Amino acid sequence: MVQTIRIEGEARELAGKGAARATRRTGRVPAVIYGAKQEATMLSLDPRDVMKELHKGGWQSHLYEVAVAGGKTERCLMRDVQFHPVKDTPLHVDFQRLAQGQLIRVKVPVTFLNEENAPGVKEGGVLNVVRRDLEVLSDPDQVPDQFEIDLSEANIGDSVRWSNVLDHKGTKPVIVGRDFVVATIAPPTVEEEIVVQAAPTPAPEAKGKGKGKK
Template sequence: MANAIKLAATARDRAGKGVARETRRQGRIPCVIYGAGQAPVMISVDAAAVARDVHASNFVTKTYDIDVGGVSHHVLPRDVQFHPVSDRAIHIDFLRIDAASLINVSVPFEFKNAETSPGLKRGGALNIVHHEIEVRCRPDQIPAHITIDLAGLEINASVHLSGVSFPEGVVPHVSEKDFTIATIATPSALRGKEDGEGDGAASPAEAAKA
């Protein structure tokens, strides 16, 4: 894991939607820092400084050093709220962390070697069932992603949690036992040959009638 990213922030003295909207009009994102048994701190950060990062799949795996009026907070982004239409970040939660504690964090899966998978070469579709997994680890050990190797996978093959190797110090924190991460699905063209006109991805109602 790379070093913490430095981020400047200013404290907010008032809460509420009116103040939050005013903050957004000024080109800043309202945020909050909480955790580690300390009082929460309301802050705002420059929207341009995090605009690219917040949309990245691994944003919540990066640690930040947020400077609020000379006081530095070592934090991990915990949650980001996006505007449903414009897709810009409207609020960010940061969790205070210390190096010794164990934390739960969602890490995205990265799928590699798709070009050497015979199933995908034959037209199979990579059906990703889980895009990320919650793992438990120390803050300095958070992986940017968990790699899934697709090499050699045929059509109808699947990748399960038991077949995934995790970096040292990182353990999966899931309630489901050995869940399916991805499958190589049969292409609609092969599956629907006998269907005649059926247009592949059938709607649920049509599937129910059949």
């Protein structure tokens, strides 16, 4: 299950550039929560909370519970962050509210089973991982911790694909229309031995004849 991250927000009533600048002068970051056919919720955030999430990486796949006025919380995704062009500090944050039954886009890591027993690996082949994470659409409450692929029958030259994932766990791949490659069993690398022949040793020059006596 995906971790839900809580962020404390403070409600703000006014919208527009002037109101946003006023919010920034107080040391906070203006933000908005939109979507699910509801009115937008205006709020402000502590910039330290925003930067903490940005430094984690993958923030667009995280599920957030944002606290707003009156103890109410909004379940949403962080969709966009605008930055100061010089200071590189956050200027505005956009959240998308999750509607009932809405899927979220997440990256799930892949684990390969029985790699050491794969016929191709035993013959000297190498597992070449094309995608270490698979990007899928998932129910927010049922995001898999990982996907598994069994390599016990993988031979040299074989490709393992999305269809080889043992259990898709109710998810849908973001890549549609093709059974995309996750990994291959590459043939062993053959290093050619280069023989460098030494240059032939030049024959010694014949000694010149001495001058005859007059």
